[in-house]
Amino acid sequence: MPTPETPRGTRRLTIAEALREAVAEEMRRDESVFLIGEDIGIEGGFGGAFGVYLGLTDEFGHERIVDTPISEKAIAGAAVGAALMGFRPIADMQYSDFLFECMDELVNQAAKMRLMSGGRLSVPLVMRAPVGASVRGAQHGQSPESYFAHVPGLKVVCVSDAYHAKGLLKSAVRDDNPVLFFEHKLLYGTKGREQAGGLDLTAEVPEEEYLFPIGQAVVKRAGGDVTLVATHVSLYRCLAVADELSAAAGIECEVIDPLTLLPLDTETLWASVRKTGRLVIVHEDTLTGGWGAEVAARAADECLYALEAPIKRVAALDVPIPYAPVLEQAVVPSVERIETAVREVCA
Amino acid sequence: MPTPETPRGTRRLTIAEALREAVAEEMRRDESVFLIGEDIGIEGGFGGAFGVYLGLTDEFGHERIVDTPISEKAIAGAAVGAALMGFRPIADMQYSDFLFECMDELVNQAAKMRLMSGGRLSVPLVMRAPVGASVRGAQHGQSPESYFAHVPGLKVVCVSDAYHAKGLLKSAVRDDNPVLFFEHKLLYGTKGREQAGGLDLTAEVPEEEYLFPIGQAVVKRAGGDVTLVATHVSLYRCLAVADELSAAAGIECEVIDPLTLLPLDTETLWASVRKTGRLVIVHEDTLTGGWGAEVAARAADECLYALEAPIKRVAALDVPIPYAPVLEQAVVPSVERIETAVREVCA
Amino acid sequence: MRPERPQPTVLLELYRTMLLIRRFEERVYFLFLEGEIPGTLHQCQGQEAVATGVCDALEAGDWITSTHRPHGHALAKGVSPRAAMAELYGKETGCCRGRGGSMHLGDPDVGMLPAIAIVGGGNTVVTGLGLAFKLGRTGQVAACFFGEGATNEGAFHEGLNFAAVQQLPVVFVCENNLYGASTPWERVSLVPSVAARAGAYGVTAQVVDGMDVVAVRRAASTAVAAARAGQGPTLLECATYRFVGHSRSDARGYRSRVEEDEWRLRDPIVGLRHQLLEEGAADEAAFDAVGGEVDAVLDDAVEFARSSPDPDPAELLADAYA
Amino acid sequence: MRPERPQPTVLLELYRTMLLIRRFEERVYFLFLEGEIPGTLHQCQGQEAVATGVCDALEAGDWITSTHRPHGHALAKGVSPRAAMAELYGKETGCCRGRGGSMHLGDPDVGMLPAIAIVGGGNTVVTGLGLAFKLGRTGQVAACFFGEGATNEGAFHEGLNFAAVQQLPVVFVCENNLYGASTPWERVSLVPSVAARAGAYGVTAQVVDGMDVVAVRRAASTAVAAARAGQGPTLLECATYRFVGHSRSDARGYRSRVEEDEWRLRDPIVGLRHQLLEEGAADEAAFDAVGGEVDAVLDDAVEFARSSPDPDPAELLADAYA
Ligand SMILES: Cc1ncc(C[n+]2csc(CCOP(=O)(O)OP(=O)(O)O)c2C)c(N)n1
Ligand SMILES: Cc1ncc(C[n+]2csc(CCOP(=O)(O)OP(=O)(O)O)c2C)c(N)n1
Ligand SMILES: [Mg+2]
C-alpha cells in the first residue's frame, strides 16, 4: 500500500523482491550489515528457504553472506555476539518453527544483554522468520510471533505487503535493538498466490529509498462500525470480509495492520476503537495467549468505556497445525469465521 | 488451604516437603514413574536445585532417578520419548529460565506428538520448574509460565501452597498430557520465608492420599467488590491487600488462585467477575503478552457486560529482571501497586 | 573372514523393499506434480539401502525415529503402503489420520514414531525410547535416522552423549548423503566423516557403504545386537546419496551432474539386482514378479488413498489433548 | 626445549592478580554471610590460575565471555575491584550499574561481556565476537570461559563447530574442575578429557595444568597467537579445582575431603609463591607488599561499594531498549 508520500517512480514488487532490495541497500550503505543463516548463499542453491537472498552472493560475497551449519543456536548466538561488537547481522531462520531451537539465545541473551550491561551494550540484530500454515504439517506451519511479543527487550514486526516489508526491514536493520521480523509464507510472491486465495501479492514500491518506522500501525481501510486488527494473510481475509459486509450488510469495517506487535501502536488502534466501539482481532497464531489477547486486554483497560460489544478474537484454533488441507483450513482463521465474529459484535 | 473434605490427620508441610511426598507416593504406586534431571540424585548432592528430591535416591535408586549431564534438550527429549513409550517421567529444570534451552522438545515435540500421530500416541510427562525473582539476576529470575500457556497440547500448572502442590503434582503425573508445573522459589519453605515477606510457608496437608484436579481454580478469600486473580507470591500479596483494604476502605476483595493456567477454569473466574463487576489480574511474569492478557481478553469477550470498571493487570514491568534488590522490587508486582490498581477499579 | 551372506530369499526380500520404496517415491512425485498430493516432499530415491538394511536388522517390537525425509524409513519398518499413501493424501485412513502428513509419517503399530521434521529432533527423543526399554527391561532397541547435516545440531551432541553415559539400547543411523539441503558437508565440518565425532562420546562408530543393503544390514545387526545386549549405542554412518532434489522444488544447482552420475552408477537396487543375477540367486522372471507385485501394491495404495474420506474437522480439537 | 620462563616482574604481576582474586572472593563470601551482599554466589577460589593466565595472554582490546562463576575472569580481565564489588552490592556504580549482579559481571571498557549464567550460553555468543573481529579485520581475539559441565550442552557443540568451520579467532577455555554443581564429570561423560572432544570439530586441543599459571599463560599465548593469525580456534582444557562449594549453600557432600586436600596442596597461589622464592625472584617482603596492596585495594572497593548509591528504579524502564 503506497502511503501518500509515495514518490513518482514506483514498481510493483513481491515481498521477496522488496526484502531483497532492502537487504542489498542496507548492505551497500553500511559495511557492518551482514547475513547469516542456512542455505542462504551457496552457489546454485536456494538463496534462503524462500529465495529472498537469490543473487546477493554475487555482489556481496561469502564473507558477508555467512552460510552456516544446521545450528540455530550458533546462528542466533553469532548474531548476538556480532551485534554486541557493533555489527548489524540479519539472521535467517528458514521456518519460524525452528526459532524454538534458539530461544535461549533470543530470550536470555539478545533481549537481556542490554539490561545486564547496565545499558552499556546494545544488540542491533534482525532475525527474519517465515510463519504460516501451508500444508507442511505441525512443525512447519506455526505462527509463533506471540511468544516473542512477550519478551521485553525484543521488538516484533509482522509484514503483509512489499511496501511495508521493505521500509520496515530497513528500519529493523538500523534499530539498535533485536528485532524479530515475521513474514508469511503465502505472501512472498507468485508461488503462494493460489494458496493465498488468488491475491495480488505485489505492491507498489518506490524507486527511491524510504524507511517505514517500527511501532506504527496503518489503517488499510477506513470504516466507522467496527475495528478489525489483523496481520499477514488474515489481514487480506479481513479486507475481503470488509468489502463483503459493506456490500451485503452496510457494515463498514476499519481494517488496521499493526505491523509492529512490540511495541504496539495503541494510539492508532484506540483512535479507531473509540470511533467504532467494536473490536475484532484476527491472527494465525493460536488463540490462547496469542498477541490478540494483549490487544484485547489493553483495550479492556484503556478504552473499556468506548466498547459497545464484547471484544472478539478470531485466531488459529488451539491445536497444532494439522496436515490435511481440509483440517488446516479449519484451523486458520477463515473469511467465514471472521465474518461471523464481525456480524456478532455488530448485531 | 485445606478444602472442606480435608480429613482428620493433617500435618503442616512446606511446598518442598509436599512435592517430595507426591513424587514418592506416585513412584511407589506406579513403576512407570521416574525422575530425570541435573543434580537430582547424586549422593551427597542437593536433591535438586531446591532440595525437593532429598533422600529419594535411598528408596528408589539410581535407575529410577536419572541424573543427567547438563543437557536440557536431552532431558526434555528423553522425557518425551519415554512418555511416548508409556512411562511417566517427572523431568526437572533447575530454574525455569533454562526451559528456553529445550523449547523445541517441549513446543514442537511434547505438545505436537499427539496430534501428529493422529491421536494414537500421548505424552504423559511432567516438567517441574521454579520461577520467580530472588536476587539472582536476569537469567535466574524469570516467571516464564505464559510462554507455555500459549502452547496447545500442553497443560500449565502454578502452585502456591503445599496442599495444592501435592494434589496437583499427583494429578499431573497421572495426566496423559505433558504438564508444565511451575513453583515459586520464595515459596518452597523456610529459606524463602524472609524474602517472601515473613509468610508462613507451610500448609495443612492430609496424611491420606488425595488428588487435586488440574483445571480447577480455588477461591482463597471471598468478597463482593472486586475479583483478584493471582498466582505464586503475587497471590499472597493480593491476600495482604485484601485484608488491608477490607479494614481500611471497606473494599471486599475476592481472591482467586487459578492454579491451572491452561486450561483455565473460567467458570470459577467468571462467577466471581459476574458478582463483583471488577477484575484485577496479578502475576510476576512480565505484563505484555503475559497470561493475564488471556484472562482479560476472555473476560472482555465472555463477560464484558458484567464489567463496571476497566480490567487492570499488575505484573512484572516489561524489562528483564534486574539484580539490585531495589530494582527487582520495583519490577515485581508489589503490595503497593496491587493496592493502587484495586483502589482504581473500585473508585 | 568374509561375513556370512544372507540367504537368497532374504536378499530378494531386501530387493523387494528397496524397490517398493523407489517406486513409491516415483509415484508420489508424479502424483504431487499432478496436484493430487498437497504440501511439499522430501524424497529418498538413492537412499533405499539404508532404511531397508537397518529396519531389516530390527525386530518388529523395536522402534525407529525418522526425519523430514521419512517415506523410505516408514515403508521399510512396515508402515503399509496404503496407510502411508493415504497420509500423503491427507486422508482419515492415513497412518496419522491425515494429521501428520509427509514429514510426520509414522505408525505406533509397527514401531515408528511420527517422523520428526525438526533437524536433529529425533536425536534427543530417541534417548527416551532407549530409557524406557532399559527401565522396562524389555529388550527392545530404538534406531534413530538422521542426516549428516543434523550432526551439527546441539541435539545430536546431547542425545548421543546421554545415550552413551546411560548405555541406552539405541542405534544412531546417519544417512550421510553429502548435502544438507544445498549445503555440502565439507562446508559445515572440518572433519571428513561423521563417524569421527563418535569418539567424543566414547561411542563406537562404523562407516558403511550405504549403497550396499547387505553391508548396511550386517553393520546394523551388529549394532542392534550390542544395544540389545546392554552395550550401549553405536553410531553408523552410511555413505549414500539422494538421486533427487532436497525437496520438490530443488533444481540441484549446488552439485554437479558428474557427481550425480557417478553416484547413480552405484544405485543400490541395480547393484543388488546384478549381484543376485550373478550369483544365480534370482533370474529376470523373479525380478519381474517382484516388480509386478510392487506395482500392484502401489496401484492399490493409490486407489485406497484416493477413495478414502477426508478427515472431519469437527474431530480436530479432540486431537490436541489425550 | 624448555619454554622460556616469564620475567620475574611478570610473574609477580600474575601472583598479584591471583591473590587479588582469592582475597576478593574471601571478602565477598564474608560480606555475603554478613548479609551485605544479596543474592547468591558462585566463587572461584582455587581456579585463579586459569583466569589469570588466559587473560594475561590477551591484549587489552581482546574480549572474554564468562559464566555463572565470573568474579575471577572479571578481575583478571581488568574490571576494577571497585566496579566489581559495587556490582555485587547492586549499586549504581557497579560495572553493570547494579542491573547485572554476581552472575553477570562484565565491563565493555575492558573487553568483557556481561557474564552469561546460562551454562554453555557464552559458547555460541562468543562466535559472534569472533565473526565481528574476522569481518572487521581488527586482529582482535575472543576467549570463552566455560566449565567441563558445559561441554555437554548443545551450545558447546554448535559454537565450537561453527568457530572451526569459519576459522574464527576464538580461544575456548574449559575450566575442568571435575564437577558440574554436584555432578562428577565421569558420570556425565564416557571420555576422560574434554580435550578429547575437540577432534570432532577438527580443532586443536591442549590439556593444561590449570593450577600452574605459567603453564596456562603459555598455552593461552600459543592459542591466542594462532587465533590472531587466522588459524582458527583452539580448545584449552585447564585441569583445576574449586576449593569452595558450587554456590554459597553447598556443603560439598558429593566429594571427599581427601580429594579436596590433595587439590589444596596444589594451590596455584602457594605454588607460584614457592617457585618465586626458590628462584630468588621475590622475597617475603615483596609478597607482603603485594598482599598489603591487594588488601588496600579491596578495603577501598568495599568502602566504595558500601557508600555508593542504589540504582534509581525510575530509570529502569530505559534499560530494556536502546
Ligand atoms: C532445526 C531445523 N533447522 C533447519 C531445518 C530445515 N531443513 C530441513 S531438511 C534440512 C537439511 C537436512 O540435512 P541432513 O540432516 O543432511 O538430511 P537430508 O535432508 O540430507 O536427508 C534443513 C536445513 C529443519 N527442518 N529443522
Ligand atoms: C542451561 C543451564 N543449565 C543448568 C544451569 C544450572 N547450573 C549452574 S552452574 C551449573 C554447573 C556448571 O558446571 P560447569 O560447567 O562444570 O561449571 P562450574 O560450575 O564447575 O564452574 C549448573 C548445572 C544453568 N545455569 N544453565
Ligand atoms: Mg544430508
Ligand SMILES: [Mg+2]
Ligand atoms: Mg565444573
